[in-house]
Amino acid sequence: MATFSGIFVASAIVFSCFGVTAYGVLFSSLQQTLLLNSSPSQGQVLQGGEGQMSITWSLNKSYPTGTDSNYKTVEVKLCYAPVSQVDRGWRKSNNNLKKDKTCQINVVTMPYKPSNNNFTWTIDKEVPTATYFIRAYVYDSAGEVVAYGQTTDGHKKTNLFKITAITGRHVTIDVCAACFSVFSVISLVGFYLVEKKKTKISVRK
Amino acid sequence: MANAEGSIGSSVHGLTGKEQTFAFSVSSSSNNNNNERATKFSLPVDSEHKAKTLKIFSFAQPHMRSFHLAWISFFTCLISTFAAAPLVPIIRDNLDLTRSDIGNAGVASVSGSIFSRLVMGVVCDLIGPRYGCAFVNLLTAPVVFSVAFVSTPQGYIAVRFMIGVSLATFVSCQYWTSTMFNGQIIGLVNGVAAGWGDMGGGVTQLLMPFLFHIIQLTGATPFTAWRIAFFIPGWLHIIVGVMVLVLGQDLPDGNLSALQKRGDVHKDKFSKVFWFAVTNYRTWVFFLVYGFSMGVQLCMNNVIAEYFYDKFNLKLHTAGVIAGAYGMVNFVARPFGGYASDLAARKFGMRGRLWILWIVQTLGGVFCVWLGRADTLPIAILAMILFSVGAQAACGATYGVIPFVSRRSLGLISGLTGAGGNFGGGLTQLIFFSSTTFSTSMGLTWMGFMAVACSVPIALIHFPQWGSMFLPGSKDEKYNEEQYYCSEWTDDEKEKGLHHGSIKFAENSRSERGRKHIISSAATPPYSTPVHV
Numbered sequence: 001m002a003t004f005s006g007i008f009v010a011s012a013i014v015f016s017c018f019g020v021t022a023y024g025v026l027f028s029s030l031q032q033t034l035l036l037n038s039s040p041s042q043g044q045v046l047q048g049g050e051g052q053m054s055i056t057w058s059l060n061k062s063y064p065t066g067t068d069s070n071y072k073t074v075e076v077k078l079c080y081a082p083v084s085q086v087d088r089g090w091r092k093s094n095n096n097l098k099k100d101k102t103c104q105i106n107v108v109t110m111p112y113k114p115s116n117n118n119f120t121w122t123i124d125k126e127v128p129t130a131t132y133f134i135r136a137y138v139y140d141s142a143g144e145v146v147a148y149g150q151t152t153d154g155h156k157k158t159n160l161f162k163i164t165a166i167t168g169r170h171v172t173i174d175v176c177a178a179c180f181s182v183f184s185v186i187s188l189v190g191f192y193l194v195e196k197k198k199t200k201i202s203v204r205k
Numbered sequence: 206m207a208n209a210e211g212s213i214g215s216s217v218h219g220l221t222g223k224e225q226t227f228a229f230s231v232s233s234s235s236n237n238n239n240n241e242r243a244t245k246f247s248l249p250v251d252s253e254h255k256a257k258t259l260k261i262f263s264f265a266q267p268h269m270r271s272f273h274l275a276w277i278s279f280f281t282c283l284i285s286t287f288a289a290a291p292l293v294p295i296i297r298d299n300l301d302l303t304r305s306d307i308g309n310a311g312v313a314s315v316s317g318s319i320f321s322r323l324v325m326g327v328v329c330d331l332i333g334p335r336y337g338c339a340f341v342n343l344l345t346a347p348v349v350f351s352v353a354f355v356s357t358p359q360g361y362i363a364v365r366f367m368i369g370v371s372l373a374t375f376v377s378c379q380y381w382t383s384t385m386f387n388g389q390i391i392g393l394v395n396g397v398a399a400g401w402g403d404m405g406g407g408v409t410q411l412l413m414p415f416l417f418h419i420i421q422l423t424g425a426t427p428f429t430a431w432r433i434a435f436f437i438p439g440w441l442h443i444i445v446g447v448m449v450l451v452l453g454q455d456l457p458d459g460n461l462s463a464l465q466k467r468g469d470v471h472k473d474k475f476s477k478v479f480w481f482a483v484t485n486y487r488t489w490v491f492f493l494v495y496g497f498s499m500g501v502q503l504c505m506n507n508v509i510a511e512y513f514y515d516k517f518n519l520k521l522h523t524a525g526v527i528a529g530a531y532g533m534v535n536f537v538a539r540p541f542g543g544y545a546s547d548l549a550a551r552k553f554g555m556r557g558r559l560w561i562l563w564i565v566q567t568l569g570g571v572f573c574v575w576l577g578r579a580d581t582l583p584i585a586i587l588a589m590i591l592f593s594v595g596a597q598a599a600c601g602a603t604y605g606v607i608p609f610v611s612r613r614s615l616g617l618i619s620g621l622t623g624a625g626g627n628f629g630g631g632l633t634q635l636i637f638f639s640s641t642t643f644s645t646s647m648g649l650t651w652m653g654f655m656a657v658a659c660s661v662p663i664a665l666i667h668f669p670q671w672g673s674m675f676l677p678g679s680k681d682e683k684y685n686e687e688q689y690y691c692s693e694w695t696d697d698e699k700e701k702g703l704h705h706g707s708i709k710f711a712e713n714s715r716s717e718r719g720r721k722h723i724i725s726s727a728a729t730p731p732y733s734t735p736v737h738v
Contacts, residue, residue: 049426087303087641090294090515125426128298168299168428173353176436181347184443188343191450192336199462 024098025145033067034074034149035060038134040161048165049125055107057136057149058115070140071112071147076119077103077135079150081160084130097145103135112138129165246457254457255387259394267454268385274445274453276398278338279378281445282371283405284412285349285438286314287532289365291410291510291525292417292431296361299428306358308639310365311507315500316631317369319624325373326380326620327475333461334381335453338374342446345371349439353432371442372627376620378402379604383615384456391608396543396601400535403597406506407532412437414525481693482614482621490662491603491610491622496629497656498566498599501573503630504652505531505596508638509589512645517582527586534593541594542601554678554719555609555671559663562602563674566660569595573653577646596656600626606666609714612707613693629659671717678718686711 036057040046046053055076059068079102085091094100105127108119133152140146152159247265248256256268263269289296293307302310321341328337348367355361379395386394416434417427425433455461482488510528513519519527542565549557572592579585603622611618633655637648667673669684678684690711694704 087305088297089304089641089644090297125428126298129301165299165301166426166428167356168426168432169353169356170429173429173432177350177353177439180436180439180443181350184343184346184446187443187447188340188450191339191447195450195460195462199460 024096027095027097027100027148030145030148031063031067032149033060033063033147034058034136034138036076036134036136036149036151038151038161042159043161045162045164046123048123048127048129048163051123051163052120053123054118054120055134056118058117060149068112068114068138068147071138072141073109073139074112074117075109075137075139076107077137078105078107078127078132079103079135081131081133081152082156083160084132103137107134123163125166127163127165129163131160131162133160250457251387255385256457257387257390259386259390259397261397267457271381271385271453272394272398274449275334275338275378275381276401278342278445278449279374279399279402280405280408281342281438281441282345282374283402284409285345285435285442286365286369286372287406287409287506288349288368288413288435288438289314289361290507291413291521291528292434293511294514294521295417295427295431299431300356300358300361302358302361304641305639306362307511308634310358310362311504312631312634312639313362313366314369314507315372315503315627315634317366318372318375319627319631321370321373322376322620322623322627323617325376326616329377329380330475330478330616333455334377334384335449335455335460338377338381338453339446339449341371341374341377342442342449346439346442346446349435349442352435355432375399375402375623376616379619379623380616381455383608392543392547392601392605393540395604396540399604400537400539400543400597400601403502403535403539403600404533406502407529407535409438409529410506410510410525410532411529414522418522478614478617481611482617485611485614485618487610487666488618488621490665491607491618492625492628493659494562494566494663495600495603495622495626496632497659498569498596498603499623499626500629500631500633501569501652501656502593502596502600503627504634504638505593507634508645508648512649513585516646517585527589530586531589531593534590535597538594538597539601542598542603543605544601545598546602546605550605550717550719552720555606555668555717556674556677557719558602558606558717559666559674562599562606563660563663565595565602566599566663567595567657569593569599570653570656570660571595573656574650575653577649577651577653592653599660609668609717611693612690612710668717686714686717690714 034057036055038056039054057074057076080091085093085102091101091104093102105124107121110117110119133150133156135148135150137145138147138149246254246256246268247263248258248260248268250256250268259272260269264273289310293302296302297307300306325337325341328340345368348364352364355364378398382394382398383391413434416437417430420430420433421427506528509531510524513527514521514524542561545561545565546558549561551557553560569592572588572595576585576588576592579588604619607619607622608615633652637643637652638645643651664674667676668689669679670686670689672678687708690707691699691704693707698704
């Protein structure tokens with residue numbers, strides 16, 4: 001009896017955890033209380049690994065005082081614009097933030113301050129070629145999302161910029177690939193000729 | 206020299222079924238020779254010097270060494286063909302791929318070998334499986350290395366297509382084991398060789414993310430690390446290709462070129478072999494059916510890692526492990542299929558083989574549907590494992606029946622069936638996983654239904670002498686094994702005595718009648734009757 005109730009309690013806890021994690025915060029329920037600005041202009045192209053951008057954010061003063069009483073940390077992320085989400089299901093937007101894949105690249109995480117926030121970011125070498133905007137999520141002390149801000153409008157059409165990724169190719173790798181390929185072909189041809197000679201000799205015997 | 210000629214000639218007897226036999230049966234004299242020659246082989250052999258047992262942990266020349274070289278070369282080609290699949294989440298960012306690009310690359314990777322498997326069958330006949338296999342391996346290595354140069358989606362698709370051509374080594378692998386091992390264990394031997402080779406599709410899902418991770422630790426950025434990771438499969442191709450050339454041997458008695466120059470092996474006409482392969486309707490039924498056991502497997506190798514990564518939000522490494530488990534099940538599942546087929550044949554004959562094939566392939570399809578519907582990770586993994594057992598056992602069971610479809614055109618029919626597997630794989634990848642019409646879950650569900658539907662044609666496979674799933678064999682003694690296998694030879698060829706290999710095979714295949722109908726073998730074997738008096 002004790003073991004059964006133990007198992008029941010344990011599974012109840014486990015399933016309740018699933019329950020909590022299955023239902024994330026909905027994006028549509030968040031207030032856009034942060035004003036976010038980034039340096040790239042509409043349509044500007046930046047290079048992965050080299051390009052830099054500066055991002056500033058502050059609380060929108062038009063909201064009543066006390067709105068930011070539970071704001072703890074701000075996480076700034078690089079997000080895919082709709083044009084870069086087409087035919088790419090792994091970047092799909094979802095209102096449920098647990099399933100949302102719009103913003104996958106972290107820029108910076110900083111403690112919350114109502115004003116005087118800025119950060120200069122050198123674009124990582126892992127950022128893929130795409131069209132982007134910037135969004136910042138605000139978290140409370142429990143780690144739940146409570147607000148956000150973004151550099152583009154509600155339809156994600158304005159103020160989008162492009163990043164061109166590094167190719168990942170290197171001259172050294174190219175040369176090594178060519179060398180090994182040549183070695184492979186020469187081995188095949190070499191063995192074939194050597195064996196043909198051996199067969200001729202053995203048949204003559 | 207005549208002595209050596211006779212015994213070497215008999216060693217390839219039954220290999221192609223077309224070699225000239227002499228006026229008097231060579232069986233009695235070759236038996237004497239065998240007693241002397243058998244001592245030089247480390248395994249017990251039959252009159253054709255084919256091994257009668259399989260000793261897995263041995264590397265002795267010629268049988269076991271060839272067995273290991275055959276499956277390892279096929280294994281290597283599977284590793285490089287599916288090496289991109291677990292790294293797609295990185296590659297899709299580097300090359301800016303869309304879902305269509307990824308799907309098309311997957312289709313390309315399996316369709317490359319549709320044609321190359323046919324060509325390999327012919328190549329094995331003309332210059333031997335050893336060269337065919339080494340050729341493919343040493344020429345695939347440059348293509349694998351050229352991944353370093355890829356920078357566009359088109360380049361990616363082209364490279365995957367060219368690497369996929371290397372899957373022709375399936376034919377050289379099965380052909381090579383068929384020359385080395387006796388027909389009574391060939392189901393198990395082919396199942397083990399192909400199963401362990403197919404395991405490469407699973408091993409690569411673990412190997413490539415692991416290599417990628419290690420290379421990243423040395424400081425490379427992700428977009429460079431995946432290119433360097435491909436160098437490992439490239440080197441494997443070179444190593445295996447060289448090993449095959451140096452250590453391998455085409456036939457139990459030597460290499461094909463030497464035997465051909467001595468005049469001991471005769472070449473059949475390609476046109477005849479081709480004709481009897483394509484006019485046998487069973488070839489085309491298997492072309493279709495194998496597409497939904499092997500084809501489905503190839504499709505899954507391309508799709509499964511990305512599916513688990515995206516649907517269950519796993520790390521790249523974890524998704525690779527799960528996808529790897531799918532392919533690794535081949536280690537036992539395919540041999541099990543071949544063995545189950547052999548067991549069923551002992552009691553029920555060919556009808557048992559066909560039923561086993563239909564049952565496991567349908568079950569595979571059913572579990573595929575379950576995988577598509579599964580929403581939690583543990584259920585998905587369970588469904589995936591059961592699906593893989595079903596599909597891979599079906600592959601093994603298929604090659605338990607194929608050796609009996611034809612004697613003369615065995616190589617080409619094996620090649621055509623293998624090509625059908627790739628064709629089915631490319632087709633399912635194109636229909637279900639290349640566009641945004643279906644989510645991957647729905648694609649898996651529909652693929653499962655299609656696999657079940659396309660397993661029904663197995664009921665159409667009918668042998669006059671043995672029957673089919675629903676019809677018994679003919680009671681009329683006119684339709685016996687000899688009649689079936691000798692119908693592949695014209696009267697002219699029969700007069701020249703070219704068909705005696707088929708008659709010998711027909712005798713041996715009487716076991717496919719099942720336990721109830723075993724005819725006593727006391728009847729005079731027809732092949733010992735002199736043709737020219």
